[in-house]
Amino acid sequence: MTSTIEPTRHGSSIGQPLTRRDGPLKVKGQARFAADNLPPGTLHAALCVAKIARGRVKSLDVAAAEAHPGVVKVMTPENAPKLAKDPDLKDVPFTFRIDVLQNDHVRYANQPIAVVIAQTLEAATEGARLLAPTYEEETPRIGLDSGEVFTPDSVGVGAPAEQVDGDVEAGLAAAAKTFTGTYETPAQYHNAMEPHAAVASWDGDKLSLFMPTQGLAIAQGRLGALFGIKPTDIHIESPYLGGGFGSKGVPAGPQVLACMAAKLVGKPVKLVPTRSQMYGPMGHRGPTRQTLRLGADGAGKLTALDHHILTASSSFDDFFEPAGRVTTTLYASQATAIRHEAVRLDTGTPLFMRAPGEASGSVAIESALDELAFDLNMDPLEFRLANYAEVEPFSGKPFSSKALRECYARGAQAFGWAGRPLKPRQTRDKDGFLVGTGMGTATFPALIFEGMARAEIRADGSGTVEIGALDMGQGAWTALAQIAADGLGLGMEALTFRMGSSDLPNAGIAGGSGHTATAGNAIHAAAKDVIDQLTALAVNDQASPLFGAGNAGVTAAGGRLTRRDDPSRSESFADILTRAGKAAVEGKGKAGADPAAQNSYAMHAHGAVFAEVKVDPDLGQVRVSRLVGAFAAGRIINPHLVRSQYYGGMIWGLSFALHERAEMDPRTGRFLNDNLAEYHVPVNADIPPMEAILVAEEDSVVNALGVKGVGEIGITGTAGAIANAVWHATGVRVRDIPITLDKLLG
Amino acid sequence: MILFDYSRASSVADAIAAARQPGSAFLAAGTNLVDLMKGGVTNPERVIDITRLPGLSGIEARADGSLRIGALARNSDVADDPHVARTYPMVAEALLAGASAQLRNAATVGGNLMQRTRCQYFTDAVSPCNKRQPGSGCAALGHATRIHAVQGWSEHCIATHPSDFCVPLAALDASVEIEGQGGKRSVKLTEFHLLPGDHPERETVLEPGELVTALTLPAEAAQFAGNARYLKVRDRTSYAFAVVSAAAALTLDGGRIGQARLAFGGLALKPWRVPEAEGSLAGKAPSPEAFAEAARIALDSAKPTGEANAFKVELARRVAVRALTSAAAGTPARIPALPASPFGLV
Amino acid sequence: MTIPIRLTLNGKPHAIDLDDPRITLLDLLRERLGLTGAKKGCDRGQCGACTVLVDGRRINACLQLAVSLDGAEVLTIEGLSEGDALHPVQAAFIAHDGFQCGFCTPGQIMSAVGLIREGRAGTDPERIREGMSGNLCRCGAYAGILEAVKDASARMEPREDAA
Structure with a gap:
């Protein structure tokens, strides 16, 4: 059947699969993203960024840059407008420290150290190169084995670093089978296709900005404080974001620098960071090393679930990937414990990145469960069902709704899970490729803000x-x-x-x-x-x-x-x-959140993801050949768009499992792949036929509309399902994510 | 990007004359040059636009059975040329396995030969790099990654050449036509790129001002048409540089191998060809054992530059065996949907 | 000193005085001619967001020096449709939800138009996936993009019967 290409309109109502109302503008190239604006008289700015990860800037050749035709001004710590507030002061929740030329310190590679403002983009860019900085370099701390391990006060956004429910050691001692495994996930970068652009103009003490942001009022508050003006005197236009994934949640340093540059020259300034300049000051998903210790009784019931996480924040600010959070909500166990520890590294500060915590934690716990299920000679889905959490672990609260059983059932049926061999390396396709299947549970909290x-x-x-x-x-x-x-x-x-x-x-x-x-x-x-x-x-x-x-x-x-x-x-x-x-x-x-409901109920969206992969038995190259997800997330406002959100999340899960990894030279802290040619995200040819099943779920508690979120849940479950499928295809368990072909050569 | 003088050459002689001045660079499609200029990796003071040089974009099957491809022919035009696809299928397959459709539509044949390494320490424009700044050292040596060389490297440089196209060309004994002040000359592709040795800054045999004008494939190259494959192992299914690749071509006569050709990409600073490995196959039946033996010989001299690329030695053996096996099975009638991919080889 | 060039841009002849030889086609379009449909996602030929057609072929506008394109015909997303009527590829991208944030979309659409013109893929899903792999989409709209290109391809050319 050929599908119709005329946009379908069923009248405006919740639940209708309307096509995007912003679609016509976007397909015609008429949707104006921030960098598409160029008010009259606008000057172009380019960043000069540090090529060391720790130390200070010794010199900048300002004269060379200013001598370049078209360069109007070079902004350095010497002449940068003084801010009304120390950008390192964290007196307001949700504030992250930014580097905006208040001193000559370098805290991470690609940190902005100067801004060149010019008549043209070409002149600004060359001016930035001509600054040819020299440095006093200190030995950087790079990698999870650098630095002193400590327990952070909190992880994620205010979550406890440690939580214990029951006696894990007793649970392990009582177990018929135990399993211990350590999984590593690398630093990942959001890489929204649209850079963090800003076009800034001042009219006296009023600031006008074209700037993509995931939080207009947060941005107004932050910028207002930095410039000592009323938040209401800041006007921000952000009609379309070219992706955010968390990286545009708070204004990034370069966006603040655009405002400062506009103030310095008294003209509108447009500053669009380059792709590589997005690897540093815009946040990233922190790396993790996760050790899971599991125990189960003879019937396959978990007696112990212990999840230890080592992660990293920057040397100067706090964001700790809350990878253990998912363990507090997912499976029932007699005893469960999570504990986060961290080191401080000479990198930019990590930040929330699509499914922060849940994504990293999910791939580890779903892999570990799979490993224990095999030791128990149990089907991975049966094992998960045997440990189905009827109430939320730790809190003991009932779920406001949880159609996870139906997600398992419908996903398994659509995928054809039944009859899958338990043993790995049992199946080849007609062309000789190893075929494997795996599954994982998806979950994400149903949040509401003010x-x-x-x-x-x-x-x-x-x-x-x-x-x-x-x-x-x-x-x-x-x-x-x-x-x-x-x-x-x-x-x-x-x-x-x-x-x-x-x-x-x-x-x-x-x-x-x-x-x-x-x-x-x-x-x-x-x-x-x-x-x-x-x-x-x-x-x-x-x-x-x-x-x-x-x-x-x-x-x-x-x-x-x-x-x-x-x-x-x-x-x-x-x-x-x-x-x-x-x-x-x-x-x-x-x-806003209803405290009474929150005290009485646990609120999460759920899902189940099933993956099939093919692996070249000799060359190790992997291709995902099928992905099926079934998700229950309360009321669906628009199934057409929700399906796309699930697909997008699942593709992020695929990317997590197989592709993404930021690489740094441990000697210098410089990136080896701060670009889209070598920091791999999937291309179209990596994406298999996918199915996203929208499992109906009514929830009268979660909020008046009964909606839960759909944007992040697709990653969780998927990365683990693919890791499990690769093991099932090959018999090789890769615990160091991403699963690249060198790890499968045997 | 530095502010350069731009000039447009109207003839090869004109271009060569203009390029006599130091600090000159020829601009064809610019897919590599402009990228490097943006990164400040190379900063030519004079850019000589050769895109309009007459007579350099043709693809010509000559009466003697050879093929001449003008240096300005676009990668996509060569790949789509019916004669090329039919007669030198692994050349077309390698071209289609490289970069993206957009880049192939722009990039020229000559530019493909001239593209620079993707070594991160070369492209970052700041690390010590003997290629970029002779005598400054090789930052890659202390932290080799998977893209670095396992063949033919020196203590001054461990970079690799990124081209796919050059790999089958090397296997098929292609020659490079060069024109300069001193006239015209022709060099075998296998001798065109230089191993790093003590002078990694010298990447090809080109003298200053010399211009690549064409590539030729000899008449003998056509005899492999029925049994030739290019195989490229990648970290993603498409739009990625080779981790390891191989071009394999055979002539089969009565169940025996007549001639064999085998060249690798991703291993060295030039397409890597081992005549002894090819020779080991002559006269043998195309068997897994024979292919494994050839692969063993081909990688005999391999030496990883670090932990991160040690796997490439064994991987290259397996890639060779697979490419040879696939070549023996016969060139497919149509280039697979995923050119050169292990998932497109069957 | 300026360098004069001529371009046929979306069907109309333009005489342009380039103020700098370094200007890429992408920056010419976006910063000087007000055609901001083509997007800058990487500026290094690694993402495809800047894809336009030059002399009928899809290329990365970020890697082309404008000065070198003197005399070329350039088609951008702005020139693809006339008025409110959408080009079949544009309509198909809406119908199949071939985008989310929409930033890579002009490049995806111009790439799809180029792919269909090349006649390389027809409606074969695997050939479309490969042919569209020069256009990254971080939102992960690839499934919709595939369906959109398949659909538009079927509408724009006679269906290829399996040989």
């Missing part, structure tokens, strides 16, 4: 919803508009939907897979406020057919209010407002 929205219905019957929400590819322009249209009882054509600007109500951060929940529920509440006001106008007005509807209530749809108990009695929004003599009614709404 957010606000504004809604309006006007006397002509049309409506507007405004929210400072952000679309980095997840589909906010479409899914949130669907929620808005439904909330206001309007068709999509009657709705004006605005987002992506800091002038709009604060929608919090687009991260943690919580943006649809946050922004969606804020919109839902704002729309409800409008409909409540309209209802009050109508039911209290004798001239309205809805007069006296009272407790029976009304519903809003198609631009009308209709009595719930008598569908023949309805009135249009336009009529209600016109008669009331009002031009419009405006509503406001808020979203």
Whole structure:
């Protein structure tokens, strides 16, 4: 069957597979990303970055750079505008230290050490090269074996570094089978296709920015503090992000430098870091070395689950990959313990990167479970079912919803899991390639942050919803508009939907897979406020057919209010407002976590991923040949876009398992692959036929809309499933991720 | 990128004359040169645009059975040329296994020969590198990675040549036509690239100002058409440099191997050919044992430069065996969907 | 000193005075001519976000010096469709959700147009995957891209019967 290429429109309502509303602009190249802006008089800026990882800058040849035709100014610590606040001060939550020319110290390779501002991009770029810095270099600390091991105060965003539930040693002692394995995951870089651009202009003490950000208000707050101006005097346009994956959650140093450069020269400045300059000041996924100790009784029930993580942060700031978090929610065990330790390295500070913690932890625990299942002679899926967590481990809370059993069942069925040989290296395809299959459980917390929205219905019957929400590819322009249209009882054509600007109500951060929940529920509440006001106008007005509807209530749809108990009695929004003599009614709404629900319930999305791989028996080259994921994540706003989110996550899982690894020279701390030719992310030819099954799940607890996040869960489960499939194909267990062909040569 | 003088050559003589000045570089497609200039790895003061030189982009099957490919022919045009695909299938397959369609559409044959190593210490423009800055040392020596050489390296340089295209060309005894102040000359491709030795800064036999004008494949190269394959092992399925690659070609006569050709990519600073390994196959039946023996001989002199690339020696043996096996099985009627991939070889 | 060149850009002749020989085609389009559809993802020929057609062939605009293209015909995403009507490849990318963030999309679409013109892939999924491998998509929209190219390819040329 050939599919239709005409965009399908089923009217605006939640659950419809609408195509992207921003699609036409994006396919025509008309969607304006930050770096596509060039206000009149804009100068171009280029970064000069450190080629050492630790020490100080001894000299910069400013004269050579300034002598280059077109160069206007060189910004160094000597002349950089003084900031109102030390950028290393961490007095506000969610602040990361940045390097913005306040001194001559070098804390990591690719740290900005100067900015060249010029009439043209060519001149700025060459000016930066001509600075030819010299350094006083100290021996850098690179790699998990460098530096002193310590226990961080917290991991991730405020999570405990250690948690113990039960006696793990007793559990191991009582086990019929035990397993210990150590898994390593490398530093990974977000590599959003769009660099962290900024086009900055000042008008007195007001700052105007085109800049991709995952959090408009966070960026306003940070920039306001640094420049000593009111956050509301900063206007940020971020209608489209060319990917974020966590790296655009807080303003990166180079984006702040663009603002400083614009201040210095008194003109608009555009600064777009190069790809290699994104390896350092924009965060990364910290490396981990994870040791799992598992014990199980004769029936395959876990008696002990001990997860130790060694990770790394920078020498100067804290972000510790919370790889153990996933172990606190995933499987039932008589005793469970997680413990994070860390070292400090001369690298940029790690940051949240798509499924922070869960991704790294998942590949380790799913691999370890697979190894123990084999020792127990159990099917890996049976083993997971035997240890199904009916309540959340540690907290003991019930799940607000958990359709994981159905995910296992539907994924296994679609994949054809049944009858899989337990032993590895049993199957070859007709061409002689080794074939293996593996599975993993997917999970991600259902988060919601604080957010606000504004809604309006006007006397002509049309409506507007405004929210400072952000679309980095997840589909906010479409899914949130669907929620808005439904909330206001309007068709999509009657709705004006605005987002992506800091002038709009604060929608919090687009991260943690919580943006649809946050922004969606804020919109839902704002729309409800409008409909409540309209209802009050109508039911209290004798001239309205809805007069006296009272407790029976009304519903809003198609631009009308209709009595719930008598569908023949309805009135249009336009009529209600016109008669009331009002031009419009405006509503406001808020979203945020419900503490009562959070105290009583554990809230997570779940899924199961099944992978098939082919491996060349002699050459070790791996190709994933099939991926099936089944996910349950509450109410689905738009299945078309949700499926894409799952695919994207699963591809990240594939990339995690087989491709990504940042390499540094331990002698210098310089990158060996800070580019897209050698830091591998998958290309189209790496991607197999995929299936994402959307398992229905109703959740009346998680939030008013019943939505959970879908953006990150796809990575979890997938990386482990592929690692397990490679073992199943070859009999070789690679515990050092990524699984590259040299590790499979035997 | 430094501010350079740009000039456009209208004839080969014009180009050669212009390039006499030191600090000159010929610009063809620029897919490698512009990249290196952006990285500050090479900083030519004069860029001589040769893209408009007449008569250098043709692909010509000559009466004597040889093939002449102009230096400005685009990689994709050569790969898609029906005569090339039919007669020198492993050349087409190697071209299609290199880079991306976009790069192949731009990159020229001459540029492919002239491309520089991808050694990270060369391309970072700051590390000690005897190629970039003679006498500064070789930063790679103390931290060799998987891309570094296991054949033909010296204590001054352990880089590898990244070309796929050159590997089958070397196997097929291609020659490079060169024109310079002193006139025209022709050099065998296997002698065109220089091993690092004491002077890694000298990468080819080209004298200053000399220009590659064409490649020729001799008439004998056509005899391998029915049994020739290029195999490229990569860290991702496409758009990646070879970890190890091999071009293998055979003539088969009554169940026996007549001539064999075998060249490797990813092992050395030039396509690596071992005549003794080829010779070991002559007269033998195409068997796993014979191929394993040839592979053993081919890698006899191999020496890893570090832990990270030690695996390439055994991998190269296996790549050789697979490429030879595949060649013996016969060239496929159409280039596979995944050219030169182990997953496209069957 | 400027260097004059002529380009046929999206079907219209342009006389351009280059202020610098270093200007790449990509920076010419984006920073001087206001055609920001082609994107800069790596600037080094490693991602494909800047793909445009030059003389009918897809290339990486970031690695082409504009001065060297004197006389060339350049087609960018802005010149692919006229008015509101979408090119079949553009429509297929929307229908099959062949993108998420949309940043690599103009390059993907121009690459797909080039691939279909090359006639190399037809509707063979494996040949399309390989042929589109010069365009990275970090969001992971590859499944939709494959379907979109397959669909558009089938619409734009006679279906190839298996030989």
